[in-house]
Amino acid sequence: AQTVTQSQPEMSVQEAETVTLSCTYDTSESNYYLFWYKQPPSRQMILVIRQEAYKQQNATENRFSVNFQKAAKSFSLKISDSQLGDTAMYFCAFLMDSNYQLIWGAGTKLIIKP
């Protein structure tokens, strides 16, 4: 069975610093998708970034980038120049190519301090 592990329950950094959130997963599948979602206090689940397993190039989206290590089954999220609005729960999620079931990590609460 697929599992997703986020080992950092909570992190806090100063505004403008860079922060990296960790995510590891376990699967025997070769084709799948990985996501980072952000859930601010409003509770809406917002897609931050996605990565297709068959792509070797790490995805980037403005200040957000990932370090995807397929062999190590690691998918970390780096937030550069962090802003107060980045304060949120961040969830790592996994989706098999042939399935509709997103497998979620437990989440990391990120606090950006002014």
Add this chain to the structure above:
Amino acid sequence: SQTIHQWPATLVQPVGSPLSLECTVEGTSNPNLYWYRQAAGRGLQLLFYSVGIGQISSEVPQNLSASRPQDRQFILSSKKLLLSDSGFYLCAWSGDFEANTIYFGEGSWLTVV
């Protein structure tokens, strides 16, 4: 562009009363539609998904049901709410745009009293 709307945003319902949460997607056709629930401090649990009108798959046996009367409309219902139905409910969709990526609505807070 594609958008998803979900309502009501908040509701408080007595035990034993019915429930109807509605979700619509705009800007796409034949989307996959999902209902998730999130208990306090926890991750998301998939309740139902639909790949087409009238096609509903249930992931978890429960007191809830889902229907898809139109291509871009997804409804979550209950005939008699239980206290354990309280939580945060999220509708979501995926489709041809960035296939295999799921996008979420604003969510609905349900408190059963």
